[in-house]
Amino acid sequence: MSLQAQPLRLATTAPDFEAAFKARLHWSADQDAAIEQRVADILADVRARGDAAVLAYTRRFDGLAAESMAQLELTQADFKQAFDSLPAAQRDALRDAAQRVRSYHEAQKKACGESWSYRDADGTLLGQKVTPLDRVGIYVPGGKAAYPSSLLMNAIPAHVAGVGEIIMVVPTPARGSVATGGTGAEPATTGERNVLVLAAAHVAGVTRAFTIGGAQAVAALAYGTATVPAVDKITGPGNAYVASAKRRVFGTVGIDMIAGPSEILVLADGTTPPEWVAMDLFSQAEHDELAQSILLCPDAAYIAAVQREIDRLLPTMPRAGIIAASLSGRGALIHTRDMAEACAISNRIAPEHLEVSSREPHRWEPLLRHAGAIFLGAYTSESLGDYCAGPNHVLPTSGTARFSSPLGVYDFQKRSSLIEVSEAGAQVLGPVAAELAYGEGLQAHARAAELRLAQVPPMRNPAQP
Template identity: 85%
Template sequence: MSFTAVPVRLSTLDPNFESQFAARLHWAADTDAAIEHRVADILADVQKRGDAAVLAYTERFDGLAAGQVSELELTQSDFKTAFDALPVAQKAALEAAARRVRSYHEAQKKAGGESWSYRDEDGTLLGQKVTPLDRVGIYVPGGKAAYPSSLIMNAVPAHVAGVQEIIMVVPTPVRGSVATGGSGATTATRGERNELVLAAAYVAGVTRAFTIGGAQAVAALAYGTETVPKVDKITGPGNAYVASAKKRVFGTVGIDMIAGPSEILVLADGSTPAEWVAMDLFSQAEHDELAQSILLCPDAAYIEEVQRAIDRLLPTMPRAAIIAKSLNDRGALIHTRSMEEACAISNRIAPEHLEISSDDPHRWEPLLKHAGAIFLGAYTSESLGDYCAGPNHVLPTSGTARFSSPLGVYDFQKRSSLIEVSQAGAQSLGVIAAEMAYGEGLQAHARAAELRLDTVPPMRGGA
């Protein structure tokens, strides 16, 4: 079967550009009331019945029966066995990737993840103490989206932050089991596990792991059960049930962003071999039919060249069907007036992945305000960043780069303000605080400040 991929061709010169552009960009997460309802029930049930509920849902949704949750626990020796069984090249790649990711995140911690303090002129100490979370949960999807690289990207920053316990949940549904409401994966067979994920758990240093998934796994991590320990934060991607469950337990535990479909935006000035750019567009499109690949370029001839490269390379790709559907439905090749205009459009999109495919990338980088990750220059293919350059591949999607950041060490740390007011400081601060507190009608606040004054004034408006 042969496929063709012809991303829509837009031009900023076209008077209808704005509406065409808006239509192509549009994507909205389904908020499915039926899913929300079912998830609320599952959460409440796991909170109430603990292990018994987890076992029931795992049997019902994943077709996996067990007498006790402890039977669903993987061991460190499962991880090691999986790692030892890998071909040498794969072992080396996993270890090299983990090493580079660790080293980048160590630099990140040093750049902003350390405690700090100073004393002001009154001798008052002010600062922040930065400490790791105690225990985190990482959700790893079963089935087609089970990526060992994802596990590394979630677990390594937690490790670098100093998290002591990393609990992984990964469903292993039975082939053909009823997946609705479960982990959404139907391709694994009973007992068959994703060995690369287990090997990655070994390399990344996962503490404990359970073969459970779906909303029931999120609930077990958020509330704790007799067997599954309660965590402080849950990260990692999942299907609509997992996303809904995470959103619902937010507040009881921390969560990472809810991810939408993956996106790449390539800003090209025409200096990169067209095949490289075409393959970068493919590498996003092959994830998912909803993934979005966009090229912005001021050079019309180069856009033609990229389309020809697409035509030439597509038939060689094993995932040609997914790539073609993604590019045809959601892709776009956009001709712009200039690179400056291309940068401005990129800022409106706030893409997850942003390649500056230019021989002068540092000229354009300062113009780019919103993006999950910025890849500079022709050699920086997104796939290098996805696996092993070092920065995290868990990035804000669907325009959320306007207000959120790559997963990082900071997601596994929290801060406590430190304040030590000197006796001298209490004199000047006490007067200010009391004035404001009386203004807000909070007399005990005012009085707590005034009692620390060397000369305590009479209380205003006392009872």
């Protein structure tokens, strides 16, 4: 029996549209109790035993029988050797992608990541001091599921921001380990190192790297061990254990986000070749069965044409089973009254990736308020943004684009307020601060302001008017 991908067909004019639409969007982020308990145990163990616990879990889950953390640390020489071993075309692609990502984030830093200050009429200085984080940790999927593009997107904005040290953790599970679906009964001395990931670390400026993964890697970065330095923030994608661990260590360190399944929403006016749109829907559906691909279009005949292309192209795809499950379980082809209504529905969804596949994309862009990234025009495939366009591909999912932003330079910086009050300014601000402090019953606050006045008034009881 051949595979079929049958996205849900909806029309906004149908009386049951709202209920069907909400049901299709629903995704439960409920935490698996067994995973949560296991992660809690791993974090506590790593916090207590440090390197010894990390080595034990790496042996158990990744099948690597390292005797010391030194055996799990990658060096700059490893990065350079990996880069030099690549075919020239791959070296050039990595360099080109890294340069575009770097250029975009350097522009971002100039736009919003600089310190500033001003003095008012009495000489008081007010401003903001922007400083980079000292040390960050980036989690990069490794082994068979390796994403050098993810490394570039996490490390380069940190580097541009001025972060002092970038610590990478990347699992390199041995064949037959628990992480690769085996039993983990026969630990190996080395795991599957992805050359492209190591080469990307060379291009992106990673400071140190360890071949560890899972909740134990997150714990090592958050709490520090004798070998792995504690960081200030952890970014990067991972599995359910990694996501749970990041959630639990937040507060001890910062994190970027807790990501849900990947999403793409295509707004089409019917002028783009339907084959292109079908493949764009595939581009997210192939990530996993829970990924969501949605098409919004006012042309019913065009929607039917896209479905025909889905049927034609699906058998040609290596990940056809995953695509079929994703499109059938969470995909949708929605017929709208017009493009304006499509834009309004898009704002309700607040997708991770939003393609405006239209002859006039700039006509509709002003109507679009909520999306992780907006791809304008038929030639702007989402995959270009994933790899080399320049803007970051770490984006908010599951509707969080309503209040969240893509990963950027600003995620690797912090801001301190600057206040320098002149003598003249103290005479103006002091009585205001004192009055409010007395009103709040905080006498010391009030008196600290009053003592700097040229004419110091008697200290009064906070209860007095």
